[in-house]
Amino acid sequence: MEPSQEPTVTGYHHALKELNAWLAKATTDELKQKSNGTRWTNEELLFHMVFGYMVVRALLPMVRGISRLPRPWQKAFAAGLNAATGPFDVVNYWGSRAASTVYNRHRMGRKLDKTIKALTRRLEHETPSALARSMPFPTRWDPFFKPEMTLADVYAYGTDHFNFHATQLSLRPPDSTTLSSP
Secondary structure (H helix, E strand, O other): OOHHHHHHHHHHHHHHHHHHHHHHHOOHHHHHOEOOOOOOEHHHHHHHHHHHHHHHHHHHHHHHHHOOOOHHHHHHHHHHHHHOHHHHHHHHHHHHHHHHHHOOOOOHHHHHHHHHHHHHHHHHOOOHHHHHOEEEOOOOOOOOOOOEEEHHHHHHHHHHHHHHHHOOOOOOOOOHHHHHOO
16 A cells, blocks of 8 residues: 555544444434534434445546546536535435434444445555546535545545544544554
């Protein structure tokens, strides 16, 4: 693995430890409580944080494909996605609510573990030129989408998204001994 990829993988593993610590520590009542600054409960928000990594897996082939198109087409694609922000927000909200009933506290840790393993395997095989491929992104969809994102940026997005939403949980933070254990 390239040294520049290590922070991304380290972020993945820290997020997994943090998620598992919250899931082990939180009571059912705490998971049903509202989060801070979102309309989701803590459990729904935890799933949404896992979903960010699932989105990365979907975005990777999109960046590989769209980045090969002529530049005006790339910009038109991003503009079209930006125009669809309203419907995206509705699906994003209700999708996370519904999916958290399937990937609940008993399943979301395994889902994140599986997703992170797949992302790490794929990242280990990426070449520097592949990681440098880029395309315009719909910046209205997410605060962590930049106007132009490389494949390396997309790999790192899941952790940025996870860390941001972690601050919105109304759960007590996991203690540092839980996070530092192997």
